[in-house]
Amino acid sequence: AGSVTLVDDSLRRREIALIAGREDREGLELLSPLHYLERALAPTADLLNGSLSDILPANPDVIVLADVATLSDGESAAISDWIASGGLLLRFAGPRVAASDISRETEDPLMPVRLRSGGRSVGGAMSWGSPKTLAPFKEGSPFFGLSVPDDVAITSQVMAQPDPTLAERVIAELSDGTPLVTRKRAGQGQVVLFHVTANAEWSSLPLSGLFVEMLERLAVSATSATPDAGDLEGTIWTPQIVMDGFGALRDAGARPGVAGPTLVTAPASPDLLPGVYTSGDRSLARNVLTADATLEPAVWPARIEVSGLSVEQEQPLGGLLLAAAIGLLLLDVIASLALSGRLIGGLRASRTAALAALLFAALPSGQTQAQQSIEDELSSASELVLAYVITGNPQVDEVSEAGLRGLSDTLFFRTSVEPSSPTGVNLEADELAFFPILYWPITPDQPRPSREAYAKLNDYLRSGGLILFDTRDGDIAGFGAASPNGRKLQDLAAPLDIPALELIPRDHVLTRTFYLLQDFPGRHLNSEVWVEAAPPDAEQIEGMPFRNLNDGVTPVVIGGNDWAAAWAVTPSGQAMLPVGRGFGGERQRELAYRFGVNLVMHVLTGNYKSDQVHVPALLDRLGQ
Secondary structure, eight states: OTTOOOOOGGGSOEEEEEEESSOOOTTOGGGSTTHHHHHHHTTTEEEEESOHHHHGGGOOSEEEEESOOOOOHHHHHHHHHHHHTTOEEEEEOOHHHHHSOTTSSSOOTTSSSOBOSSOEEOSSTTSSSOOBOBOOOOTTSTTTTOOOOTTOOBOEEOOBOOOTTHHHHEEEEBTTSOEEEEEEEETTEEEEEESSOSSSSSBSGGGSHHHHHHHHHHHHHTTTSOOOTGGGTTOEEEEEEEEOTTSOEEEOTTOOOEEHHHHHHSOOBTTBOSEEEEETTEEEEEOSSOTTOOOOOOOOOTTSOOOOOOOOOOOOOHHHHHHHHHHHHHHHHHHHHHHTTOSOSHHHHHHHHHHHHHHHHHTTOTTSHHHHHHHHHHHHHHSOOOEEEOOSOHHHHHHHHHHHHHHHHHHHHHSSOOOOOOEEEOTTTSOOTTOSEEEEEOOTTOOOOOHHHHHHHHHHHHTTOEEEEEOOOTTTOOSSSSSHHHHHHHHHHTTSOOOOEEEOOTTOGGGTSSSOOSOOOSSSOOOOOEEEOOOTTOOBOTTOSSBOOOOSOOSEEEEOSOHHHHHOBOTTSOBSSOOSSHHHHHHHHHHHHHHHHHHHHHHHHTTTTGGGGGHHHHHHHTTO
């Protein structure tokens, strides 16, 4: 229960009324006293406009008076009652306030301090000194912790009269110690005065982000503090939601109301459960931990053993169990041969049994590379795995793995294909038959595979595998020898059994295996993507929008759009590398994912989309 914090009116969206001392002039919105206030407060508060007589019945949380000098007696009395009930009056100075007699001889109830006549001007042609900057906010100020920009300068302000209470009412000051923002409390509410204008006439403060943060701090402070017992005298608070000792919330039911002073002063007990209490239209949260609570380390008796959280190291048993199964299989074979009489001589049988026992004893060294290789191959054979060719460049290999991980996640969430984690492939040592598709990024310095590796690659292509060659240079060159990556691709692909290629036609099956596509962007937008050329006799079927071509899976797809970089995600699922700018970039990334999905679906399903060309003949035979 101590770790749960309940909230009340302190986190609701504020209602703020804005009242200016002069009417806005058409075409001079930037000079309006309310322009910068509206821009700063609109995202976080509900703004009210109108006269005081119209606004006060709505009981807003904050009333802002921008350069309003005098108020009628009725308006002053109404605002004073509203402040005493918990309202925040936020005032801004200006030419009218500076020229008036408000709060001169005696402190006005609606002003936090007494003011000097006239104002103060610094940094102008008729003044001494330079514009003043803000001093860091002191502890105890509602602005404490906000960073002060160096470019905020004050050129004019109204000055506060020195009084014994002035120091405790200053919540922001200039670098020379002059008060900039003052505050006093009145009843449950408060009155705050900015000694500068709400627009940019007297300072550059309204032009800075600090102005927005200061207004947000003041708006949140309105009725957010826990009221004192005296403020709640004579009120009864009814519980709505209560919390048990385990932090679980439940409806309060018919529990009796609690007196206001008791609610904020009495300790938690079975008669005063933590929860949310209401009185009229106000709500108040009573939590287990209060602002003045102090947490101390638990002190356990010496007989109590205290231990921290620890994780037991897992012992992989896959290799050991596989070795045991193979050993038992060998023993079964030997026993079967012995019982059938096919083992000649007892000595030979005993030697064979001893050899099997030695082999069985040697196998459970379960962490060898051979066993790990067997486990990896079994995993690749049992699940769909997307693979990339290891280039030897750590950065490129990392992006390739992250790209295939992002594409695997996309396939998992959007299709019925559920790939396992992607893996890197060493062309010299690894078996390629387990992978339906290989992503091969081209780097200028990667070594050329051996003849044995090329033999495996050609077998892979002839048996239905697909290699996606990516020169990753679509931003500077098209496919060809126009870049180092393109020349390296020609060198690497020369020994491969690759059929004739063509630019991917608009009616190729890759344009519709899952999504309807005509562009295949990655991190780059080069439109040149090459696939196996269509047969010369491929013709469009009457009544169908595409030709019956590429009857099967193209063995290679070649381009330079750096698809892995567009697919790449971090382990937490966030995009690893930027693609374009704004919405256009995200749209480009989405099309890159769709191309990857189409590519994988093309490899897995072959030409099933092209079979649509037979639909007219089938319907004709069925008599439809």
